[in-house]
Amino acid sequence: MPFDDRDGWIWLDGQFVPWRDAKIHVLTHALHYASSVFEGERIYEGRIFKLTEHTRRLFRSAELLDMTIPFTVEEIDAACRETGERMGLRDGYVRPFVWRGAEVMGVASKGSRVHAAVAAWEWPSYFDPEEKKKGIRIGRSKWRRPSPETIPSEAKAAGLYMICTLSKDAAEREGYADALMLDYRGYVAECTGANIFFVKDGVIHTPLPDCFLNGITRLTVIDLARWRGFDVVERHIRPEELADFTECFITGSAAEVTPVSEIGEHVFKPGNISLSLMDDYARLVRGALAMAT
Numbered sequence: 001m002p003f004d005d006r007d008g009w010i011w012l013d014g015q016f017v018p019w020r021d022a023k024i025h026v027l028t029h030a031l032h033y034a035s036s037v038f039e040g041e042r043i044y045e046g047r048i049f050k051l052t053e054h055t056r057r058l059f060r061s062a063e064l065l066d067m068t069i070p071f072t073v074e075e076i077d078a079a080c081r082e083t084g085e086r087m088g089l090r091d092g093y094v095r096p097f098v099w100r101g102a103e104v105m106g107v108a109s110k111g112s113r114v115h116a117a118v119a120a121w122e123w124p125s126y127f128d129p130e131e132k133k134k135g136i137r138i139g140r141s142k143w144r145r146p147s148p149e150t151i152p153s154e155a156k157a158a159g160l161y162m163i164c165t166l167s168k169d170a171a172e173r174e175g176y177a178d179a180l181m182l183d184y185r186g187y188v189a190e191c192t193g194a195n196i197f198f199v200k201d202g203v204i205h206t207p208l209p210d211c212f213l214n215g216i217t218r219l220t221v222i223d224l225a226r227w228r229g230f231d232v233v234e235r236h237i238r239p240e241e242l243a244d245f246t247e248c249f250i251t252g253s254a255a256e257v258t259p260v261s262e263i264g265e266h267v268f269k270p271g272n273i274s275l276s277l278m279d280d281y282a283r284l285v286r287g288a289l290a291m292a293t
């Protein structure tokens, strides 16, 4: 079903409009110059997991792109909740986004208005559920996460996804589910829409998020793992080290906790740590696990 031809409602600049009428002009600044930031959230049993954390990140991303959102955090939170409710979603995905409009055309943005919208839809599993249990196969991307001096890499901004789309498309063409990206220094960074974790000798290792998104799921899983008594080491990881790890998994609001069975020539076994964190996360997001923090 194409995304512009569905039933339902989209919250657009403060009002609900019929799904098919939520349109923008072709000369929208964001479409030409990537002046756009967004969030991706999941609704579990009628509740958006970590809603306000996502909304705060949306505001931070907008600020990093010099955009002032003409709403408050509370208003965007309410818009997200109401969109999910209006769409009748007990389980689903919520996409709030903010962009510069069609008021001006050119690199400079002076005179443009900042718009905001929220859409929500059903989105069962990011990866094929059968493949997810066995562990997904990941290829290597030729693109590198850029230096924070090159781009505001802390923002969840459309422009940062150009190389993610190129990487994921290339990986899928080669039969992989996703791609691992290194950073500008050659360290292991993340996948195209998820953070990455490894296990060696019972210890969890994950790259330092100093040039890519410090995911909300990443932080949740680190808390979960430490609460379960595991050591979690955040550090720079060299690609040669992939050979030493026994387990690997990726995390993201859409990807949740997904075990990895292969990265190129390296093979991993979805083991106790990956599978128990996958299970803990699934229970936590549904309110079925009370984590003492």
Ligand code: PMP
Binding pocket: 040, 156, 164, 190, 191, 192, 193, 194, 195, 212, 213, 214, 215, 216, 217, 218, 251, 252, 253, 254
């Ligand atoms: N990295 C990238 C590039 C992403 O798109 C995402 C998904 N938003 C993540 C990491 C994970 O972030 P989160 O756990 O906050 O969804």
